[in-house]
Amino acid sequence: MARIGYARVSSAGQDYQLQIDRLAKDGCAPIRAEKVTGAAREGRGELGAILDFIREGDELVVVRLDRLARSTRDTLNIVAELEAKGASLRVLEPEISTGGDLGRIVITTLGMVAELERSFLRERQRAGIVAAKARGAYKGRRKSVDSAAIASLLAQGLGPTAIAKHLGISRMTVYRETGGMTSTAVKTTAG
Known part of the structure; x- marks a missing residue:
């Protein structure tokens, strides 16, 4: 029986080392x-690889349930996949396992709590943005596309695909920046 550890953080600025240390301490490898x-x-991809290769009798171990999934449906789907393969899920904080009936009930409840917590977080974030906009403090995400370069290349007669390739951006970004106008549309309006 293998104890396979899974650690996850949401963004590149976060660190999962504490989770890895806790999983290693618990005997995961x-x-x-x-x-x-x-x-x-x-x-x-890492979770997918685990679910593809986990075998009967193996155990997927996470430090907290929200590291595995943020929605009840996703949590239950993962648990169902594990059970179909004869494997189980163990959460270390609080200590729960789907090896028994009570564990499945607790996992379902914790999954619902994690999903509710996520919706509260989104709601607080939206309220914070609205308040910051009202104060004039929120400017939104900094623009990452050079509109002048797109306009210049468009004026030179390049099409959206060529502009996108030249600037290393998507063609949809070019369309968004130009309001859907292409070089032929510019020539037609100009002439």
């Missing part, structure tokens, strides 16, 4: 870690 949001399963 191997330990997989990633820096990606827990809001959805997409893009979580």
